[in-house]
Amino acid sequence: MSSNDTQPADVNHPEGAQIKREERLAAPNLPADDPANSYAAAIKDAAIAALLAGVLGFFFLAIRTDIAPGGLEVTTRWALWIISMIVVFGGRLAISLFFRGGKAKGAGNKVVSAVAVPGLGTWLGRILFAFAVILPFFFVYFFPGRDRQFIDLAILIMTYIMLGWGLNIVVGLAGLLDLGYVAFYAVGAYSFALLATHFDFIGFWIALPLAGILAAFWGMILGFPVLRLRGDYLAIVTLAFGEIIRVVLLNWYEFTGGPDGVSGIPKPTLFGLEFTRGEGGFADFFGLEYDSIQRFIFLYYIIFILAIATNLITMRLRKMPIGRAWEALREDEIACRSLGINTTNTKLTAFSTGAMFGGLAGSFFATRQGFISPESFTFLESAIILAIVVLGGLGSQIGVVIASIVMIGGIELLRNLDFLQAIFGSNFDPTQYRMLIFGLAMVLIMVWKPRGLISSRNPSAIYKEKKAIGADMVAQGEGH
Amino acid sequence: MADTKDMTAPASTGRAWENDAVLTVEHLTMRFGGLTAVNDLSFNVGRGDITALIGPNGAGKTTVFNCVTGFYKPTEGRITMRHGKVSNDFIERVTDTGERYRVEGNAGVYLLERMPDFTISDKAKVARTFQNIRLFAGMTVLENLLVAQHNRLMVASNFTFGGLLGLPGYRKARQASMEKAIYWMERVNLLDRADDPAGDLPYGAQRRLEIARSMCTDPHLLCLDEPAAGLNPRESAELNDLLQFIRREHGTSILLIEHDMGVVMEISDHVVVLDYGEKISDGDAEAVRNDPKVIAAYLGVDDEEEIEEILEEDAEIAKAHARGEEVSDDVVMPEKAKAKSKAKPKAKKAAPAKARSEPVPAAAGATPAPAMAGGLNAPRDGKGDNLTRIKGIGPINEKKLNAHGIFHFDQIAAWKAADVKQAEDYLAFDGRIKREEWVKQAKTLAKGGDTDFSKRVDKGAVPSSRSGKGKGGSK
Numbered sequence: 001m002s003s004n005d006t007q008p009a010d011v012n013h014p015e016g017a018q019i020k021r022e023e024r025l026a027a028p029n030l031p032a033d034d035p036a037n038s039y040a041a042a043i044k045d046a047a048i049a050a051l052l053a054g055v056l057g058f059f060f061l062a063i064r065t066d067i068a069p070g071g072l073e074v075t076t077r078w079a080l081w082i083i084s085m086i087v088v089f090g091g092r093l094a095i096s097l098f099f100r101g102g103k104a105k106g107a108g109n110k111v112v113s114a115v116a117v118p119g120l121g122t123w124l125g126r127i128l129f130a131f132a133v134i135l136p137f138f139f140v141y142f143f144p145g146r147d148r149q150f151i152d153l154a155i156l157i158m159t160y161i162m163l164g165w166g167l168n169i170v171v172g173l174a175g176l177l178d179l180g181y182v183a184f185y186a187v188g189a190y191s192f193a194l195l196a197t198h199f200d201f202i203g204f205w206i207a208l209p210l211a212g213i214l215a216a217f218w219g220m221i222l223g224f225p226v227l228r229l230r231g232d233y234l235a236i237v238t239l240a241f242g243e244i245i246r247v248v249l250l251n252w253y254e255f256t257g258g259p260d261g262v263s264g265i266p267k268p269t270l271f272g273l274e275f276t277r278g279e280g281g282f283a284d285f286f287g288l289e290y291d292s293i294q295r296f297i298f299l300y301y302i303i304f305i306l307a308i309a310t311n312l313i314t315m316r317l318r319k320m321p322i323g324r325a326w327e328a329l330r331e332d333e334i335a336c337r338s339l340g341i342n343t344t345n346t347k348l349t350a351f352s353t354g355a356m357f358g359g360l361a362g363s364f365f366a367t368r369q370g371f372i373s374p375e376s377f378t379f380l381e382s383a384i385i386l387a388i389v390v391l392g393g394l395g396s397q398i399g400v401v402i403a404s405i406v407m408i409g410g411i412e413l414l415r416n417l418d419f420l421q422a423i424f425g426s427n428f429d430p431t432q433y434r435m436l437i438f439g440l441a442m443v444l445i446m447v448w449k450p451r452g453l454i455s456s457r458n459p460s461a462i463y464k465e466k467k468a469i470g471a472d473m474v475a476q477g478e479g480h
Numbered sequence: 481m482a483d484t485k486d487m488t489a490p491a492s493t494g495r496a497w498e499n500d501a502v503l504t505v506e507h508l509t510m511r512f513g514g515l516t517a518v519n520d521l522s523f524n525v526g527r528g529d530i531t532a533l534i535g536p537n538g539a540g541k542t543t544v545f546n547c548v549t550g551f552y553k554p555t556e557g558r559i560t561m562r563h564g565k566v567s568n569d570f571i572e573r574v575t576d577t578g579e580r581y582r583v584e585g586n587a588g589v590y591l592l593e594r595m596p597d598f599t600i601s602d603k604a605k606v607a608r609t610f611q612n613i614r615l616f617a618g619m620t621v622l623e624n625l626l627v628a629q630h631n632r633l634m635v636a637s638n639f640t641f642g643g644l645l646g647l648p649g650y651r652k653a654r655q656a657s658m659e660k661a662i663y664w665m666e667r668v669n670l671l672d673r674a675d676d677p678a679g680d681l682p683y684g685a686q687r688r689l690e691i692a693r694s695m696c697t698d699p700h701l702l703c704l705d706e707p708a709a710g711l712n713p714r715e716s717a718e719l720n721d722l723l724q725f726i727r728r729e730h731g732t733s734i735l736l737i738e739h740d741m742g743v744v745m746e747i748s749d750h751v752v753v754l755d756y757g758e759k760i761s762d763g764d765a766e767a768v769r770n771d772p773k774v775i776a777a778y779l780g781v782d783d784e785e786e787i788e789e790i791l792e793e794d795a796e797i798a799k800a801h802a803r804g805e806e807v808s809d810d811v812v813m814p815e816k817a818k819a820k821s822k823a824k825p826k827a828k829k830a831a832p833a834k835a836r837s838e839p840v841p842a843a844a845g846a847t848p849a850p851a852m853a854g855g856l857n858a859p860r861d862g863k864g865d866n867l868t869r870i871k872g873i874g875p876i877n878e879k880k881l882n883a884h885g886i887f888h889f890d891q892i893a894a895w896k897a898a899d900v901k902q903a904e905d906y907l908a909f910d911g912r913i914k915r916e917e918w919v920k921q922a923k924t925l926a927k928g929g930d931t932d933f934s935k936r937v938d939k940g941a942v943p944s945s946r947s948g949k950g951k952g953g954s955k
Binding site for chain 1: 549551597598599600601602607608610614615616617618619620622623626627628629630631633634637639640643644658662665671674675676677679680693694697
């Protein structure tokens with residue numbers, strides 16, 4: 001029937017239709033079979049684009065007239081003109097290879113792509129994990145001058161990876177769009193800061209679980225009012241909740257110090273060893289020479305272990321009934337209820353689990369900074385964390401890692417864009433264009449991969465063969 | 481008709497819905513604002529029976545389902561689910577205490593109208609499927625079946641904590657849940673697609689998967705909302721087999737809404753017919769099939785002659801039954817209707833005489849209809865006006881009016897306020913006659929004039945009781 005609807009011409013010639021259909025089925029494999037053909041076509045296409053750019057740009061770029069005494073003076077800028085054509089050629093070639101290549105793969109034999117994607121994911125994951133384990137020593141060894149800066153950046157990226165993984169439970173798995181995730185980050189940070197500054201016996205390691213529990217509790221508090229909300233309303237209420245927390249922190253001066261923030265937050269210790277110079281410090285105990293980098297390496301490993309624990313627990317939860325219920329909730333809430341799943345409790349556990357990881361990351365943030373104020377917990381933070389999750393692909397753990405590196409690392413990288421001055425002249429201040437370039441890059445990624453970098457979903461249970469599920473099948477849940 | 485059969489049927493045939501009901505619906509009423517979707521409905525679902533709930537579109541079938549499965553809170557009424565042998569006394573006790581449910585030994589009473597939807601599936605063991613399939617499209621077939629076993633697995637995993645630590649109890653439960661999922665995938669022929677996303681399956685397979693998924697909750701009562709909708713004949717036959725298998729091997733009672741008469745008549749032990757939110761017939765497939773009210777309401781017979789004819793036929797069948805003869809039942813309803821439309825020209829000639837000798841009201845109306853003011857025994861000149869040319873009167877209402885002796889526009893045009901009220905009471909139209917100005921329309925039409933609506937009817941733009949275009953419809 002459907003072929004009748006879509007291909008009316010086929011109706012009269014059923015045999016022809018049969019052949020056509022077979023051809024159509026076979027067609028997507030053709031480009032893959034003959035890659036040389038597609039490359040040649042792409043080069044030709046790019047050459048045409050470059051030619052067009054050349055023709056159009058000839059009078060704008062190659063020839064320039066200036067007012068000179070006695071009339072106009074023609075100056076030629078052949079180098080600029082040729083460079084523009086090369087840029088167009090390269091850009092067009094890259095677009096056609098990326099996009100056409102992607103399409104051919106997507107439409108091709110499903111089994112091949114399905115096997116290839118998780119293979120790539122696990123492979124990439126292992127390499128990233130191995131690199132993350134040795135990362136501080138890598139920087140100390142290869143970049144002795146800038147190791148502190150790089151390790152600091154790695155700590156920052158790792159914090160966002162952890163936050164991204166935490167938010168991924170709420171947004172990616174349970175499908176509940178949360179625009180106020182930073183509230184739990186703030187609750188975790190302030191829980192630790194206030195506990196540690198008021199009670200001397202509470203150090204980082206005691207405060208960490210407390211901060212997690214408190215944040216989980218606040219996750220539930222937020223969960224209750226938004227249980228009945230769907231779609232845009234859910235997003236707005238979570239956004240408001242994030243702002244409420246920040247405004248309370250800002251105005252409850254007696255308790256939180258208001259805009260002055262909380263300072264003097266203790267540093268974490270390694271089984272009581274502090275990372276200080278002199279007697280009883282970490283370096284002294286192990287007979288090492290004191291170096292301030294040791295504390296950064298230690299901080300890096302704390303957040304690394306916290307983040308990996310977040311990932312392992314999330315992966316484990318996904319294969320448990322509760323994780324499957326979260327995903328089912330994202331797919332269809334009414335069907336969940338018809339199967340006897342208490343959707344209220346399921347939503348609350350998703351909110352509180354995600355909030356707990358946010359709180360843990362928050363208390364790490366507090367101990368790393370040594371000082372916190374409401375300024376650190378603005379809506380922009382929520383937006384960045386959500387952007388990491390969305391850019392990485394909802395529900396994808398490795399996607400969050402890549403997106404964090406791209407986003408946080410990218411923003412930092414754009415701070416050092418001195419090389420751009422060589423192109424645009426010495427008047428060009430690259431730091432002013434940082435956010436613009438960053439925004440454009442995000443738009444481009446979303447155009448290229450609308451459902452995030454890693455958009456396919458891995459099933460949580462396998463009977464025979466692991467097949468990734470395409471993004472077009474997977475629902476996005478509420479508020480998208 | 482149905483009554484005579486009930487009386488003649490020996491008690492020992494064991495009609496489960498009378499002797500051993502698993503679900504009892506009593507005086508169920510559901511109102512949405514001013515609209516009464518279900519009105520004072522009572523019926524039983526027998527243990528181990530396949531019960532069909534049928535009726536024309538908008539009759540309130542899905543509303544009943546939503547009330548039974550807790551998606552709606554009924555306005556009035558009691559819905560009782562029984563596990564094991566339960567005495568009426570026990571049900572009354574639970575009702576009086578205000579509890580939602582109570583289990584004593586093997587017997588359990590669940591008052592579904594008091595329970596939230598997810599506990600109905602979890603505790604009362606009532607599972608359902610949906611008219612528009614609701615699978616977890618982005619999850620695999622296997623995952624869909626595992627999600628359905630959520631509650632058992634949650635308990636086995638000590639609400640996630642034990643499972644996180646990898647305790648053996650959870651591992652065993654997980655193994656059992658896999659086995660159950662594989663068992664049902666085998667049953668519905670989806671084992672080779674276990675790892676494919678449910679959204680990728682063809683329509684028929686999705687329907688089967690949804691049934692398998694609800695069976696994974698171990699229900700005592702399975703509610704299926706149009707399970708055969710959109711299936712081809714072969715798939716319908718497979719569905720029949722699947723439902724028979726579920727009933728036979730798992731002892732699950734089945735309540736289904738269905739439009740496919742082939743499915744209903746073939747597998748149902750008990751059929752309940754709804755129309756306008758009220759029960760118009762209740763009995764075994766045989767009794768319901770021959771109930772004139774069902775034929776009139778359900779098939780939407782579109783000429784008074786046809787009702788005549790059906791009634792005549794039924795009278796013959798009834799006579800035959802009375803004589804103890806076997807009546808051949810291979811003629812199913814749709815075919816009957818088809819045969820009638822072919823025989824139409826002849827019937828038309830015969831109609832006036834028949835109508836005169838045997839007043840329609842007594843036959844077509846369920847209850848002997850009170851005669852309306854100015855009611856005629858038969859249309860003048862043998863043929864009534866096309867009352868559907870009045871906006872607000874559809875073929876069914878026209879039939880009801882005809883049954884009261886209202887055949888012509890001038891009769892409606894002559895209605896006084898009291899007559900309007902009487903008509904409204906009978907048609908259960910609250911103020912609609914006045915609002916839609918039937919009397920005014922009728923006056924215009926009686927003079928041979930046209931209203932905007934009647935023009936559209938004449939053009940054939942609106943379904944009418946008279947086929948064909950032009951004013952001939954009012955002959």
